[in-house]
Amino acid sequence: MPAKLSVNINKIATLRNSRGGNNPDLVKAALDIERFGADGITVHPRPDERHIRYSDVYELKKVIHTELNIEGNPVEDSFVKLVLENKPAQVTLVPDSRDQLTSNHGWDTIKEATYLKSIIPVFKNAGIRVSIFVDPVVELVTAAKECGTDRIELYTESYAKHFINDREAAIKNYVAAAKEAERVGLRLNAGHDLDMNNLQYFAQQIPNLDEVSIGHALISDALYFGLQNTVQLYKRQLG
Template sequence: MTSLSVNVNKIAVLRNSRGSAEPSVLKAAETAIAAGAHGITVHPRPDQRHITPADVDALAQLCRKQGAEYNIEGNPFAPARGDYPGLMALIERTRPTQATLVPDGDGQITSDHGFDLHADGARLQPYVQQLHDWGVRVSIFMDAGTPDLALAKGLGIDRIELYTGPYAEAFAHGDSSAAAACARTAAEARVLGIGVNAGHDLNQANLGVFLSTVPSVLEVSIGHALIGEALYQGLETTVRNYLAICRA
């Protein structure tokens, strides 16, 4: 069964909009885990637009206590800024199950492309090695159709996370064929011994088709759509709905 990791960034966006403690990121994560979610994902950014370093620490303790996987996403190249100590410092002190490396910048509203390892592979190498030294599984955000899988293997990457934004956009316009490109990349990765995760704009409408087309996906990380759907269905029910799709 594909594991479900719930990204709680959007809960933090709502909380930060009022400058208070509500809604609680920790309570949302507890609810998702109690409903059966296998893990929690966060994507802290230097501008702290949603998840803060304090959230990263608190969620690490929760996941450890509940036996849930913890996935921290972010750009390892982004330097420390103000109260943000940098991605690697957060990972060093919390030791999550997985670190997902993403080539995002402040100017991006959300992650919108994978790594180009011909350009960034050499820079990534020491970060990958350090993460492995800390006992952290390393995933890297990559586009469907990437020619860089052999380079990822050479870097010692454990998993790729397929960027599914283009698939979701095509699906919304009645075209599910974009999943085939993801399936080809996933198959190539598995031949190399690289595990496959997926995430971005997956929702209850398109997830089933994606998983039936791209078999053996180990984990999906879903936040924006899941939290949006939970406004109408409730968080516990929504998580269970996603788990049913993953099982099917």
């Protein structure tokens, strides 16, 4: 089966917040994105609520028909409360600092193993699938399994950055990490800077890929191609 496409709608919330009010309507956009063929909706609320607001999550949870994926750093008690009260299909744990512009690294699943082993069961015991953000390093993937997570999400910024110059070199570490995930029994997601230029090759080289989460590039492309068409274009890249 092709990997599923979860669309991150943070950028739609950013546009809404820039003028106040409710234009564009975030909930309507999410429902439309589902209707256009997306397999899930991703949100990454941050403590300052500069794009997705915590209240948005409650509203989205009421109406989403596909999978809701909530990303964030569980060191924030407010984030843990938000996830447990909404019970999304998946929570993706990301080691962002409070004022970070965007995600830029995964967990050190070796050094931070004690913490991850304590926080992951908080969500799993509530019936929520857990994925953790990980760099494409075989040892970190092995350690992620030992931390008890259900899935890992490979942080793909490095792949995207080097894809144009040498795609075979760019994908090498990701293939190794994906093989290790399969070996130890972890399901596999990926995300960050994936776009219409590099997504198809990534999906072809990572056959055990379950899901990609894409926001910035997809919403940017929608300015030119339209939202419905863009969702379908990205789905086609996944095969």
